[in-house]
Amino acid sequence: MKRDAEELLKELCPDLNITKSSKEWVQRAEQVVAKTTQSRDIYPVVDHTQGEGPWIYDLKGNQYLDMTAGVAVRALGFRNPVVKDFEQRINGYLREVPGHDFDLIPQTLLAERLVGITPGDHEKEVFFTTSGGRAVESAVKSVMDNSHKFRFIAFRPAFHGRTGYALALTASKHAHKDFYPQGLDVIRGPYPYCFRCPFGQEEKSCSLECVQYLRDSIEFGGTDIAAIVVEPICGEGGIIPAPVKWFKEIRKLADELETRIISDEVQAGLGRTGKWWGIEHGDIIPDYICTAKALGGGFPFGATIGPKPLFTDFSRHSETFGAEPYVSLLSLSVIRTIEQDELLDNATKRGRQILKGLREIQESSNIVADVRGRGLMCAIEFVTDKKTNTIDSQKRDAVLNNAVNKQRLWILGAGRNCIRFLPPLNITSDQIDIALERFGKAVKSVK
Numbered sequence: 033m034k035r036d037a038e039e040l041l042k043e044l045c046p047d048l049n050i051t052k053s054s055k056e057w058v059q060r061a062e063q064v065v066a067k068t069t070q071s072r073d074i075y076p077v078v079d080h081t082q083g084e085g086p087w088i089y090d091l092k093g094n095q096y097l098d099m100t101a102g103v104a105v106r107a108l109g110f111r112n113p114v115v116k117d118f119e120q121r122i123n124g125y126l127r128e129v130p131g132h133d134f135d136l137i138p139q140t141l142l143a144e145r146l147v148g149i150t151p152g153d154h155e156k157e158v159f160f161t162t163s164g165g166r167a168v169e170s171a172v173k174s175v176m177d178n179s180h181k182f183r184f185i186a187f188r189p190a191f192h193g194r195t196g197y198a199l200a201l202t203a204s205k206h207a208h209k210d211f212y213p214q215g216l217d218v219i220r221g222p223y224p225y226c227f228r229c230p231f232g233q234e235e236k237s238c239s240l241e242c243v244q245y246l247r248d249s250i251e252f253g254g255t256d257i258a259a260i261v262v263e264p265i266c267g268e269g270g271i272i273p274a275p276v277k278w279f280k281e282i283r284k285l286a287d288e289l290e291t292r293i294i295s296d297e298v299q300a301g302l303g304r305t306g307k308w309w310g311i312e313h314g315d316i317i318p319d320y321i322c323t324a325k326a327l328g329g330g331f332p333f334g335a336t337i338g339p340k341p342l343f344t345d346f347s348r349h350s351e352t353f354g355a356e357p358y359v360s361l362l363s364l365s366v367i368r369t370i371e372q373d374e375l376l377d378n379a380t381k382r383g384r385q386i387l388k389g390l391r392e393i394q395e396s397s398n399i400v401a402d403v404r405g406r407g408l409m410c411a412i413e414f415v416t417d418k419k420t421n422t423i424d425s426q427k428r429d430a431v432l433n434n435a436v437n438k439q440r441l442w443i444l445g446a447g448r449n450c451i452r453f454l455p456p457l458n459i460t461s462d463q464i465d466i467a468l469e470r471f472g473k474a475v476k477s478v479k
């Protein structure tokens with residue numbers, strides 16, 4: 033029989049004060065847990081002891097359908113049998129050996145696997161990290177180490193992480209950047225946010241004025257570019273897929289400048305968009321791919337895959353916890369399951385189902401302005417009304433609140449006025465139907 037979260041905690045931490053009410057845990061967290069991204073006004077305390085597939089629970093036992101997969105982390109959902117089986121098999125083995133200080137078979141196997149699913153004929157190698165931001169920073173360091181160039185191109189909006197070089201590339205919210213000195217010289221271009229094109233163009237007929245703008249910026253800002261860092265689908269900025277013609281122009285620009293393209297696939301990678309890598313939708317070959325989130329099967333893990341040699345000498349870069357055997361083997365199980373269970377195909381099909389359902393909701397609502405996405409990376413954009421298309425974050429938050437607290441649909445915002453859908457890659461058609469029905473009710477509740 034299942035014990036509740038507090039009971040289990042009493043066993044694990046008999047010396048600590050384990051209280052019973054959800055409200056009290058919120059107050060205690062407010063006292064001692066630093067502010068991060070949690071919105072305590074919307075999301076209840078999650079029961080860390082139960083959950084399966086796309087289902088999670090709060091401390092009161094309410095069940096939620098999770099359309100976030102822990103922000104694209106749990107590609108196979110919670111407590112997937114593959115992960116449970118893996119945990120049992122590995123029980124008793126040495127798990128915690130540093131992968132950067134010694135060679136270990138699991139990391140070599142995983143590196144081979146990652147290189148095998150990465151496009152491009154160039155000789156590649158892999159650097160393992162413990163987060164997405166670090167995967168991006170490793171690519172940045174690799175490019176600088178090899179080219180001795182220090183200037184980068186990045187876009188607006190863009191999210192690449194919150195520390196060091198990654199933060200310098202990020203342009204997502206001023207709260208991320210205010211008062212933090214930036215560690216890189218970055219020339220910024222507009223991301224092809226076609227629904228709100230800053231040049232007033234339509235995607236079908238435009239002449240990529242955004243790329244021309246970027247070319248002008250380089251002309252003034254410096255052509256000695258080390259790399260162009262791009263999200264294949266802008267994630268935190270509002271799940272914005274870039275058009276193929278834009279990718280082609282960016283590749284052309286990179287070739288002219290003799291510069292690298294770093295594809296930040298931390299959110300979009302590892303099958304989420306229906307292909308292994310989001311940039312494959314753009315039909316270009318990037319030089320580097322950065323991945324994390326889904327890679328570790330729920331554990332902190334990331335990787336930078338890029339041209340050999342990533343670093344010109346020993347100790348140019350390393351991480352204490354990089355590539356430990358447990359997480360490397362778990363990662364191999366995740367990749368194998370995505371392949372064996374045809375989850376790329378499922379992501380494509382279920383993604384279409386989500387977009388179709390969201391478009392139906394859009395038709396009958398005056399506050400939904402745009403629906404977009406690729407595979408299981410979809411978003412819906414909220415406005416004051418369809419006539420003005422004015423960005424409305426309050427309406428978005430009201431829908432979010434209703435969805436979570438009334439409909440028991442666990443979803444997340446993105447950008448200033450969007451809600452995103454990032455369910456596990458093995459989500460079923462029936463589960464998507466339930467999610468759409470609940471979401472439709474949440475949208476209807478907001479005028």
Ligand SMILES: Cc1ncc(COP(=O)(O)O)c(C=O)c1O
Pocket residue numbers: 163164165166168191192193194263267268296297298299300324325
């Ligand atoms: C595209 C992208 N890059 C980098 C990051 C940073 O990843 P982490 O929080 O693991 O450092 C994120 C996180 O959301 C992301 O979406």
